Amino acid sequence: MQVEGFFEGLGQAIGAVIRFVVDGLDWLFHGFTHAGSNFIEGLSRTLGMDTSLISIGALIIGLILLYSAIRAFMRASIIMGIIWLALGLWVMSWVVH
Incomplete structure (x- = not known):
């Protein structure tokens, strides 16, 4: 019974770490995408294209x-x-x- 609780907690801890990494990468790439789209919008608006x-x-x-x-x-x-x-x-x- 103790072993099952240990592995369940270990799985939750590893899952939390993986979730944190995935959320961080999502935030980072969303920032790059948003900056890129703002750059393209500003460039096209300035040039009139x-x-x-x-x-x-x-x-x-x-x-x-x-x-x-x-x-x-x-x-x-x-x-x-x-x-x-x-x-x-x-x-x-x-x-x-």
Whole structure:
């Protein structure tokens, strides 16, 4: 009879520890998710764009193209810089209203 009480208490203690860890991780990831959604909302509101994944993907592609234009200009490749710049601005014009 004593053994059953011991293992029941041990199971409850381990269960409480596991529950504490799971609740802590839930709180942590919920905080990251909330911060990320607030960041996306603020970014989209400031730029005047939608919060869809396609809009965010187009924004990232446009920024990569503009970065490529800057790199081309720094290498003194004027023609490629103009091409990258035109493509980047073209993509960014789809996203930003």
